[in-house]
Amino acid sequence: MLEIQDLSVEVGGREVLHDINISVMSGYTNVLFGPNGSGKSTLLMTIMGFSGYKVTKGRIIFNGEDITNKSVSERAQTGIGLMMQRPPNLVGVQLGNLVKIMSKGRVKAEDLAEDLNLTGFLTRDVNVGFSGGEIKRSELLQLAAQNPCFVMLDEPESGVDIVSIEKVGKKVHELIRGTSCAGKSGAVGKGALVITHTGQILDYVNADRGYVMCKGTVACTGNPRELLHEIRTKGYDECISCNIGKKTLVKVKEEGAN
Amino acid sequence: MAVDSEIKKKAELAKHKKAAYGQDIDLDKFGIGRKDIGETKDLRELKEEDQKTLLNVGVVPSDEGRSGSFVLMDNSVVHEKQLGTGVEVMSLQKALKVHDWLQEYNWKAVKADADKYTARTFIEEADGYFIHALPGQKVKLPVQTCLMLKSQDVAQTVHNIIIIEEGAELEVITGCSTSKHVDEALHLGISEFYLKKNAKLTFTMIHNWAENIGVRPRTVVEMDEGAVYINNYIALKPVKTIQAYPTANMNGPNGVCVFNTVAIAHPGSEMDLGSKVMMNAPGCKAEIVSRTITTGGKMIARGLMVGAAKDVKGHLECKGLILSNKGIQIAIPELDARVPEVEMTHEAAVGKIAQDQIEYLMSRGLTEEEAVGIIVKGFLDVGIRGLPPALKEEIDATLEKVDLARM
Known part of the structure; x- marks a missing residue:
């Protein structure tokens, strides 16, 4: 579904991602691990096509189509959606109105808000004065309304209180596992790429494959739960120092072509 | 009467006095506005296009949901109606005949010799609306007024007075617009508002002019103790040149004054919009907020807040978006504190959308x-x-x- 080939990316004139190779098959959820500043969010922003993230080498292929030079809108319309880590404030744009506009009235914002403990937020300006956890839930609400075929989540659980985490987890599960989705790739099925530090979100999604990123590149690949265990017990150093440059840390099952 | 002739003399001398701001307009190019347009008891009898013009500026032709209604076309009063209780609505010239006491308020807040626009309006003994909320009356339905340009190459001169008596509350919606067939014309509008103790006035003005219309309003609001004045100004359509700098004088303690401005400068438009608040008494609060856009025109957003008494608080905000390479946005926020115990802040930002x-x-x-x-x-x-x-x-x-x- 998504294939990233030898991707290098510059931000502010400095190369921050180097020779990334990642693929996500439809029906699969892949996870990105890595220390702060390793380039995980940059990768998701690049896949979404934000300006300021300049691809200097390599390609991004989505459902067989090269989208490396497509606009953000085109990527979204093909079925890619992103939950951002630090989305901008939209002063004067109410969350409920935005949901109405982006879903063209197909989705009931009130129901989604109730699912995510966000009733009362629909009349507030998007992200203005939202706490970290509220931003996460608002992002999820928008993503649920958008219902993309390929879901990218940037730390969906961070900052979310323990009462809301279950609702967030459930919503993420629905979002990734639902059978139908919007966008041109609707027929192909869903896929997801999720950034997590704590692994908490893995309780709610069946992650198939994990990548550990370090210093702007993929250091190792493997079973996400085993990778997480490794990171928890030994830190990131083990993975990076022993395996950087090697293909895989743990043998993963063969992936077929997209 | 001696005083009157004194003012008259001053006004004559000010006939060519340029305004402090805004491009100068040659008044000799514009004739006197028509005074012979017939009266209409029911605005629904007006031509459909005129009714539409009214609706576009928030004026309901049926007068439904309004406690008063007033329409001026060029210099002719075509409609004056009082529909509710607690408020008087009539033409100013008629009111000056009915109420002797009104002379005390006539040309007192706005000086007749302020500039050539006030001078011409004074000399022409311009008519306009008189709106008077009676003491203690909290009038539920708004009063609507419309000032419409109907003829080519004339200067409409308008003189309005609003008095909100002690403890009274009123909302006024006023729409200014241009009739479809008028290309070039001028609007000179003098407004004097008087808010007595604990009075409240919400004044919303919608401007809907046209590409070649010049507009020079002159507004002064005099506020007594505990008075609340909320001014909403909306101008989203093209205009050739507009220069306005309404001033609120907060003369009594604990007053509240808010100026909200929303405007778009289209290509060819020059808009010089400001609001001035003089906090002359302790405990007064004020807010000036302007949100302006240029799509190719020149936009100047001014704001001046003066803190001249202790424990006054104010915030001034000028935000401007530039949506075209040809547009100009100038934000000029000014704070002037004359005693130490004031708290005034300002925020200005211009630029493109992030x-x-x-x-x-x-x-x-x-x-x-x-x-x-x-x-x-x-x-x-x-x-x-x-x-x-x-x-x-x-x-x-x-x-x-x-x-x-x-x-």
Whole structure:
């Protein structure tokens, strides 16, 4: 579904991602691990096509189509959606109105808000004065309304209180596992790429494959739960120092072509 | 009468006195506005296009839901109606005949010799509306007024007085517009508002002029103790030149004054819009908020707040968006503190829409044009929050018609 080939990316004139190779098959959820500043969010922003993230080498292929030079809108319309880590404030744009506009009235914002403990937020300006956890839930609400075929989540659980985490987890599960989705790739099925530090979100999604990123590149690949265990017990150093440059840390099952 | 002739002399001397701000307009080019347009008891009898013009500026032809209604076309009073109790609505010249005491308020807040525009309006003994909320009356339904330009190459001169007596509350919606067939004309509008102790006036003005219209309003609001004045100004359509700097003098303690401005400078328009608040008594609070856009015209957003008494608080905000390479945005916020115990702040920002906001919306599947449209509407919306819902709907509808995506 998504294939990233030898991707290098510059931000502010400095190369921050180097020779990334990642693929996500439809029906699969892949996870990105890595220390702060390793380039995980940059990768998701690049896949979404934000300006300021300049691809200097390599390609991004989505459902067989090269989208490396497509606009953000085109990527979204093909079925890619992103939950951002630090989305901008939209002063004067109410969350409920935005949901109405982006879903063209197909989705009931009130129901989604109730699912995510966000009733009362629909009349507030998007992200203005939202706490970290509220931003996460608002992002999820928008993503649920958008219902993309390929879901990218940037730390969906961070900052979310323990009462809301279950609702967030459930919503993420629905979002990734639902059978139908919007966008041109609707027929192909869903896929997801999720950034997590704590692994908490893995309780709610069946992650198939994990990548550990370090210093702007993929250091190792493997079973996400085993990778997480490794990171928890030994830190990131083990993975990076022993395996950087090697293909895989743990043998993963063969992936077929997209 | 001696005083009157004194003012008259001063006004004569000020006939060529240029205004402090705004491009100079040659008044000799414009004839006297017609005074012979016939009266209409029912605005629904007006031509359909005139009714539409009224509706576009929030004036309901049926007068439904209004406690008073007044329409001036050129210099002719065509409609004056008092529909509710607790408020008087009539033409100013008639009111001056009915109420001897009104002379005390006539040309007192605005000086006749302030500039050539006030001078001409004074010399022509211009008519306009007189709105008077009686003591303690909290008038529920708004009064509506419309000042319409009907003829080519004339200067409409208007003189309005609003008096809100002690403890009274009133809302006034006033729409200014140009009749369809008028290309070039001028509007000179003098407004004197007097708010007595604990009085409240919400004054919403919608300007809907046209490409070649010049506009020079002169407004002064005199406020007593505990008075509340809320001014909403909305100008979303093209105009040739407008220069306005309404002033509120907060003369009694604990008053509240708010100026909200929402305006778009289209290509060829020059808009010099300001608001001035003089906090002359202790405990007064004021807020000036302007949200302006240029799509190719020149926009000057001024704001001046003077703290001349202790424990006054004020905030001034000028935010401007530039949506075209040819547009100019100038923000001039000024704070003037004359005693130490004041708290005044200002915030000014001009520039284009942040790219990250546009792309954020694009990542939700919207096109770039849709994203820009939503952000711009949101930007303006902040300036007019708190407007009565019906009026808000009309303004939203106007905004829909302004092709923001094109910009």
